[in-house]
Amino acid sequence: MQADPVERLGDLFDTHQPRLYRLARRLSRDPEEARDLVQETFLRAARRPASIPESAKGAEAWLVRILVNLCRDRWRRLKVRREAHHQPVWSMGNTADPESVASARSAVQRALNRLRPRTRAIVVMHEIEGQSKAEIAEFLGMSEVTVRWHVATGRSKLRKELSHGG
């Protein structure tokens, strides 16, 4: 570990903030909530600088776990479960159409909001960020079987939310 925790945490912030913000944005409802999540993640790291793993990958996984746990805590605290508005969402043939893209974003956001935080994080990391199930298992400190279960559950719910036409 570096002698100066300020310098080390500064390096961690510069290195991992962009990725953490993207993940937070995919796990939250709006940009403001994503910024809060990222800041709270690093504030927790600042309160326990000696707990941050030495290796770069270990530190990144540690920060991601904190972020996911913060999402889960927030979700439990607020008990936010947005009512589903089963709207028509997407047309495969109109992906270049700005209106269709905006509609898809809105639908995806709503569908993601229906997932539980951990399932949501795993689906996002696998389907959007492209991480393998083994990598996700290592990142989040869980078994690969559990990750597969979350992926399957998340896909099923998303499919139901996104496919349900009105």
Next chain:
Amino acid sequence: MAADRKNLSDDELRKLLNLGDPAGYGDEPAPEELNAMRRTVLNSIDTSPAAQPWFSRSLTTAMATVAVALIAISILLQAGPWGEVLQPATGPVTPAEPAPPTTQEPPPSQTVAAVEEVPDVVVTEPSPDSAAELPAAAEESVVAEEPPALAAMEESQGLAAPSEGRQPRTVQFTAPGGTRIIWTLDPDFQLPVSEPDSQARGEL
């Protein structure tokens, strides 16, 4: 809008998720906002002992606890009543060697017999003619004086000399290792009032 899809394939679902990726909105924090966040984080770094690893804190706590416990035990051993009970154990437990014969006539109150074949426990009743009842061999090896350790013990405990009217009882027994142990029970023994277990030791 196509609202008629009943089942999306995995590929379609992935395409849809990437198309509607919330992180693709281009709403990343501005550089000034990031700098402010960075300053806030770095200013809140905790360098107090509570921020140290748990094992470091635990080790310090454990060492402090052990030190306090050792100090408390040493104080108790020195000040407690058992400290005085244990004290004579260093003195009288000596290999029992036959005392050299002496021609001096021992006073009855201080007679301790060294017998060749000593039963496990022998209680000598105080009687005026107890010396006469001893075997002849024992009479030859009568110890004229108390063992130094016993005398030292009595001296350290402030024992009064036995009175003329009541004679002490003597208990002899041999430990498994062959050590001969002789107890002289003083009927006039009195402990200082401050001793909490004076009654218990007074019976000895």
